[in-house]
Amino acid sequence: MRRLFISTLIVFTALLQANAQLLQGKHTFSRADTLRGMLTPLRTCYDINYYHLDVKVDIDSKSVSGSNEFNFTATTDFKQLQFDLFSNLTIEKVVYKNQELPFKREFNAVFVTFPATIKKGAKDKFEVFYAGNPVIARKPPWDGGFIFSKDEAGAPWVSVACQGFGASSWWPTKEHQSDEVDSVLISISVPKDLQEVSNGRLRSIADKPDGYKQYNWFVANPINNYNITFYIGKYAHWKDLYKGEDGDLTLDFWSLKADSAKARPHWDADVKPMLKAFEHWFGPYPFYKDGYKLVQAPHLGMEHQSAVAYGNQFKMGYLGNDLSGSGWGLKFDFITVHESGHEWFGNNITSKDIADMWIHESFTNYSEALMVESIYGKKASTAYVEGIRHKIQNDIPIIGAYHVNHEGSGDMYYKGANMVHTIRQLIQNDEKFRQILRGLNKTFYHQTVTTAQIENYISKESGLKLSKIFDQYLRTIQVPTLNYHIKDGKLTYRWTNVVEGFDMPVKVSLTPGTFSFIYPTTTFKTTAIKGIDESSFKADPNFYILLMKKDK
Known part of the structure; x- marks a missing residue:
């Protein structure tokens, strides 16, 4: 079987080779793509320090209304800047020092002009008020937007998933991965008979007019805007503690009330062994200040920082299936493990440009194998890594086009994990390999990075010349x-x-x-x-x- 597979793949790869340039040239990018993906002077002129996002979610009308306060530091002298909000949402006003500012819109970009030059080094703020009906996702989480669903009892169950699609699809923000806000207060108002869960720690719940309650969550660590989220529903909640490398890590679990009887034993069995494995391989959980939450969501899953979205129906594997075909993929809950692995690669270490998303997905895909290895041994993890190769497409390069909000191939998952595994063999020392993974998370702690930074770090710490290997696996569709x-x-x-x-x-x-x-x-x-x-x-x-x- 293996020889037949390899022979077929050789022919397939040869055909792809012949069309490699054509495949890479099929994308046509627009002005809207550039406005979204390019770091222009109107974006680099300010560094985001703090947001206060204050949003009311009207479930009946499927609409949002509210404001976001931008607190920033000027990195150069400027009089105009760009923030982002999808054009289907209405900007009611932009307020600076009690004065409404003029603004203009082009596609999903918003350009604001200040009354006087803001000097380099100045700390300042403005507030955007807005309202409208956000895009509803057709196939979340792969297709971004709001999810208006119902639980088994018919109660509302609402959330959002917007990685790649854009946080600016539902709130005004600086829509570029390179600038993570240092902290954020997330205030979400929902009907009073429902609960709301967001990132970070709950500070307060306040009664609001018209039968609403406002939940105020504070995120103390840097966070990327696509990770800022909410979950609205009728939830059961329980707590636990994990004795981790940096002390006591709070664990909070939120399942629908109707599912709590099966959710609790399922999560209790999975989460602590997973965290132990990941801290062993990657270093301390990166967000002790904000804790770890697992929240049942009306979609399959997403790596929402400190509030991981879970929708795997409390099954082992991927909705009960083994993606690797090795048998080992049914030994763990894929969504719990994969989305939690992103806390290190994706949330702690974040790519500056979405073209470098392999940094998130390749290491996180490999985290599944490392978790298997920690519990079942090296032979099991090797079988898992080999097994996922059948999902590699070799369609387009893993790295996408820069400055236009463009991801590369989905091979960033399975092929990327196999690249990492191959490099591990070249290092020939598992402890050294482990220290490199831990070193990445320590060196680039709470940072946004480029592919070059990751490549250079691994090459330097391993003592190996890896540039051609990275070129081969990340930048071509050719299998050596x-x-x-x-x-x-x-x-x-x-x-x-x-x-x-x-x-x-x-x-x-x-x-x-x-x-x-x-x-x-x-x-x-x-x-x-x-x-x-x-x-x-x-x-x-x-x-x-x-x-x-x-x-x-």
Whole structure:
């Protein structure tokens, strides 16, 4: 079966190679894309320090109304800046020092002009008042927007998921991943017979007019705007503590009341072993100040910082399925593990540009295997990583186009995880590999980063030249192919289907029962081989490569 799969994939990959340039050239970007994705002087002129988001959610009319206060520090002298709000939402006014400011809109960008120059280093603020009907998601969380649903008893169950789609689809914000707000007060008003859960810690609940209650949640750590969220429904709530590397971590669980009987034993069994595994591999949970919450949501899941969205129906695997086909994917709840893994990669370390989303997804996808390894051992995790390869498409490069809010291929998940696993084999020291993962989370703690920063850190700390390996797996759709031939006790081999200068070492079967390193380049090399012929020759399956016999 494996040989049939590899042969088929070789043909498929060859076809993709021929069309690689065409695939990469199919995207046409607009002025709206640039306004959303580009860091222009009208965005870099100010650094966001604090938001107070104050929103009323009217479930009957599927509308929102309220305000957001922008507190910022000027990074240069300026008189005009850009913030973002979808054009289907109405801006009622922009207020600065009790004065309404003039503004103009272009697509989803809003340009505000101040009455006088704001000087570099000045700390200032303005407030935006708005209202309207936000976009309703068609297929959340993959398609962004609001979710107006109902629980089994017919009570409202409402939330939002907007990664990639944009937080500005429902509230005014500086819509760029590179600038995380340092802290935020989230005030959400909902009908008084419902509860509301957001990121961070609950500070207060206040009665409001017309039968509403306002829930005030404060996030003390930096947070990206797509992670700011709410969950509205009739919830059961219970608490616990995890004795973590940085002390007591508060755990809060919010399930629908109707599901609490099955939710509690399911989550109680999963969460603490998961946190232990992740702290071992990645370092302390990054948001002790805000705690850890798991909240049942009316969609499958999302990595909402300190308030992880859960919708996996309290099943093991992915809605009861094993994505790896190895059997190990049914040993854990995929959504709990994957979305919580993002607390380290995605929320603690965040890519500046969405084109670099592999930094979020590749490491988090690999976190699933590391959790399996921590509980069931290395053989199990290896089987899991090998198993997810069948989901790799090799359609377009993993890294997307920069400055236009464009993600790369979905291969950032499964192929990205296999790249990380392959690099682990090259490091040849699991403890060193673990310290690199922990070092990433310590070095880039609460920061936004570029691909270059991550590549350079791993290369430096591993002591390996990895630039061509990153180029190969992140920037092309080509799978490295070891072209080989065995004759008269000698193995002849070279890399094909690779970027120029690719010289990654790989382990192969030079003798029965063992794997040894060889050092291919794109030029044929020869080495002695014993007790192995072309039918029994193998590459170590821990490496994501293909094998192809050389034409005789």
